[in-house]
Amino acid sequence: MANTQAVVVGGGICGMVAALLLKQRFTNVVLIEQADTVGGLFCSVKDSSGAAYDMGSHIPNATGVAELDEILFADADTSSWHKIARLCSGNYFGGSWDLNSPFPDASKLPQDIYQQGCGELINHTELPESNLIYDYCANSLGVVFTESIVVPILRKLYGQDAPLKTLTMAAGLFGFTRILALPADVTATLKQLPAFDAKLGYQREADFQQRKAQDNLSEVTYYYPTTGEGIGYWVTQLQKRVERAGVEIITSERVATIAHHDKKVTSLVLANSERVLDCDFLFWSAPPFIALAAMGLTPARGQVTxxxxxxxxxxxxxxxxxxxxxxxxxxxxxxxxxxxxxxxxxxxxxxxxxxxxxxxxxxxxxxxxxxxxxxxxxxxxxxxxxxxxxxxxxxxxxNNTFPVPTTEFQAVNQQNYETLSNCVDNVIVSGRFSGKCWRQAEVLIEAYESIIQATDAI
Ligand SMILES: Cc1cc2nc3c(=O)[nH]c(=O)nc-3n(C[C@H](O)[C@H](O)[C@H](O)COP(=O)(O)OP(=O)(O)OC[C@H]3O[C@@H](n4cnc5c(N)ncnc54)[C@H](O)[C@@H]3O)c2cc1C
Structure with a gap:
């Protein structure tokens, strides 16, 4: 086999898994991370008593793709992991907890608002097509529930001054387009209709389980370390595996320039060491505008908060x-x-x-x-x-965690993603910054499929 080299930029979970997959296909793989440690959003800190806390994403789940899950949770059957078959989440709304559902319960609103809202909710029988959160909710839940439930949540997440009517359904949504509103048996029946399924949460566990059986949905297993290190343990294990596979990890480094010729990236120069890396294949999981600037192209810019x-x-x-x-x-x-x-x-x-x-x-x-x-x-x-x-x-x-998902943010992201993907053939733009997907498992499945597709074609 010819000596080939792949470069991965961004050492988050996506970049680390990509490096492992690419090492099966390229002789050398180099991973570049700008921070002083890898892991990206999956990262833990300890306080003076030794208690460990996480700082971003932190309850990973299996992807359902055997090869990926073997990489991600190779030691899942050891006592180092607490396997969680059902993630328990509740929500605080209207001054009290509902520990059985993540969705706010509209019946906690003042009775007149609740009744008016239910009337509207029942009358919206079509699945809305809008990509804007406000429009989508107004045409699904109705304006009354949108104003009294969704808008305060949007303000809490995206700020009092957020341009509410331009927020899109893109990355960063927390699943709050569903609410509880109607009696449990009415909900279970209505949820057989797509428009109601999309806006109402189940109120009884038995109804939810029945639906899962009916749709043949497999269980998702979540994992959390028991080792006292928080989710940082996961990253440490993955990092060891990446190193054992022979991937070179370079931290505290960025890419200064990217040379390209005939629609192919050929080499990269690192900013601090000025080292030149030959590159037959580039996996980019950092923000796309950085790659465009390094290639001497002008990235799209816009108001991004x-x-x-x-x-x-x-x-x-x-x-x-x-x-x-x-x-x-x-x-x-x-x-x-x-x-x-x-x-x-x-x-x-x-x-x-x-x-x-x-x-x-x-x-x-x-x-x-x-x-x-x-x-x-x-x-x-x-x-x-x-x-x-x-x-x-x-x-x-x-700083710089969740984006305020305005239409402008989405358009700029989309444009930079497309420019980068289209100007060179030997690049994959992936991870949360690609704007294609957001949640950990989706990000990894997308990266996996892209790598298989792109490297099969080489
Ligand atoms: C605060 C927060 C909480 C979240 N919680 C959840 C959750 O609970 N569940 C869930 O499924 N998803 C969650 N997500 C979604 C998250 O997108 C995915 O879980 C996943 O972690 C994304 O991995 P990634 O590798 O694409 O991105 P990241 O983890 O962000 O990794 C990107 C890496 O690239 C590096 N980098 C950036 N620029 C450069 C550069 N120029 N050169 C070199 N390196 C660079 C960064 O330092 C970072 O290490 C959350 C997202 C955020 C922002």
């Missing part, structure tokens, strides 16, 4: 009061928190009583949230015992 994540990691001296949920949504506008992760329930172990409370905000709003206020909210929501003391913790600020 990325939300800052403010995460309060907290460890208490008493058990958390919710001992079943793995994570929880806080849809109620009374709290700035949008998501809680309850680690003892994820690990199946209770050596720490720790959780993460996530807020999305503008960078200049960070100072307006304090740890004591967040703890007060957790106590008033009944998650933390009023007698509990916070014994350790960490507060993290992570």
């Amino acid at each position: 990325l939300r800052t994540a403010l995460i309060f990691h907290l460890n208490f001296d008493r058990p958390l009061l919710d001992m079943q949920s793995h994570y929880l949504w806080v849809w109620d506008p009374s709290s700035a928190i949008f998501r809680l992760t309850l680690y003892p329930n994820l690990t199946g172990q209770c050596n720490h009583n720790h959780l993460s409370a996530e807020i999305l905000c503008n960078p200049d709003e960070i100072e307006s949230f304090t740890q004591s206020e967040i703890i007060e909210q957790l106590v008033s929501m009944g998650i933390v015992d009023p007698q509990a003391k916070c014994v350790s913790g960490e507060t993290q600020v992570i």
Whole structure:
């Protein structure tokens, strides 16, 4: 076999898995990561007591693709992993918890609004076609529920000033286009119709299970490490595997220029070391505009706002009061928190009583949230015992996380993705930055299929 080299840019989960797959097809594979460690969004921190918390995505699931799952969860049958057959999530809305559903319950709204909203909801019998969240919800749930449930959630996630009517259904949606609204048996019957299936959540577990059996849907297994290292353990295992396979990992480095000729990338120059890498195949999982600029092309630009994540990691001296949920949504506008992760329930172990409370905000709003206020909210929501003391913790600020998914953001992304994919033939643009998919399993399946398709054609 001729000596061939593939270069992977971006050392998140997508880039690491791609590097392993490409190593089966190319003699050499080099992975370039700009941060000082690989893992991207999957990353953990520890506080002074040794409690581990995660900072981005953190409850990975099997993809259903055997080759991928073998890479991802090679040691899944060991005691290092807690296998979660059913992820338990609930939601806080209308001043109380529903621990059986992630979807807000419209019946908690004032009765007059609820009744008016139900009338509208029932009358929308077609699946809306709009790609805009507001329009989609208005034509699915109705304007009353859209204004009273969806709009406050959009403001919490994307900011008080977010241009609500231009937000698209693209990346970053949290599944909140479904609500609970009607009695359980009515819901189960109506959900046989596509328009109602898309907007209503099941209210009874038995109905949900029956539907899964009817549609022959396979179970998705989620995994969480029991090793006390948080999801960082997963990344460490994958990194070892990538290194064992002979992939060269270069961290704290970026690509300065990309040479291309006859619609083929031929080499790359690294920014810090000025090292030149020959390149027969490029797998790009960083933002596409960076590759275009490195190629001397002009990327499309536009107003793109990325939300800052403010995460309060907290460890208490008493058990958390919710001992079943793995994570929880806080849809109620009374709290700035949008998501809680309850680690003892994820690990199946209770050596720490720790959780993460996530807020999305503008960078200049960070100072307006304090740890004591967040703890007060957790106590008033009944998650933390009023007698509990916070014994350790960490507060993290992570800039540039979720994009505000405006039509402009989507158009710029799409244009840069297409320009890059079309100007050279030996490149795959993949991962969350490609804009093609977002969730961990979807990102990996898409990368896997693209690699098979592109390298079969070589
Ligand atoms: C805050 C947050 C929470 C999320 N939570 C979930 C969840 O709970 N479940 C779920 O399924 N999905 C979640 N997602 C979706 C997430 O997109 C996927 O889970 C997946 O992690 C994406 O992997 P990736 O490798 O494409 O991206 P990333 O993990 O972002 O990795 C990209 C890597 O590229 C590197 N990079 C960027 N630019 C350059 C450059 N110029 N040169 C070199 N390297 C570069 C970055 O440093 C990073 O390491 C979440 C996303 C965000 C933003």
